[in-house]
Amino acid sequence: MIIIITLLILGLIITLHEFGHFSTAKYFKMPVSEFSIGMGPIIYSKKINDTKYSIRIIPIGGFVSIEGMMKIDKNDKEYSHLSIEEIEKYNKEGFISHPKCEQLVVLLAGVFMNFLTAFTAYLIYSIIVGYGFMGAINGFLNGFIGTFKSLELLITGKVAANNLVGPVGLPSIFKSQIEQNGFIVLLPLFAILSINIGILNLIPIPAVDGGRVVFVLLEACGIKLNKKIEETIHTIGFILIILLMIYVFYNDIMRIVSKFV
16 A cells, blocks of 8 residues: 555656656647656557657656657668658757757746645645645745755765665655654655655756756756766666666665565
8 A cells, every 4th residue: 555655656746747848848839759757568548639648657757758859860760661741840850859948848838846745735725734835835945945855965974875866765764754644644755755756867968858958958058968968868877877777776676675674
């Protein structure tokens, strides 16, 4: 039961984050090829107009595929099957062809959704327990500042990296909190996780939203970058993030194993 609750909360947070990207991309008429809830093999999908909406088997994660993150031509093997007219249309309508302000809005919309839904969760919690609007503001600010302090401790080495908790370790935290405070505690837990994901996506490293924002700002300042090199950098960043996730998963599993040894 606790595992299901944890997965649902994580899935909802990430889905709302991706919905921020999706809704703003659609608003600016950027071509969105897929909006997926979950990762891995597809369980169900349906194509509406030019967008495929899918549900995938792994309930953690999700993504939005916005076309035209870089210009393409006939020399790109991946797009060699397209006609010259299709390639021109792709480059004309894609993400990169839109004004920099629109690109920034789309890139930051996921983080905005994280912060908005976190504040909403704090507000509902504060109304239920009797603090109201000011309680929501205090809760949000404390969660925001607390996340930055945790990052500072991690970066400076005052907290070891093996203290990081991932999806495997979260259910035990959820369980202990629910036992102490009841199911109402799920609201602030949702809020703090949403803030964490929002702030982590703002860090200016490749593969996350903050990294892409940096590249857009550099171009806005007149610094032209090779898009293929940029995408390679993002790919390397993505691989490093996957390795970090594996490390966190390993720590979670070792904590569970140590309890039985």
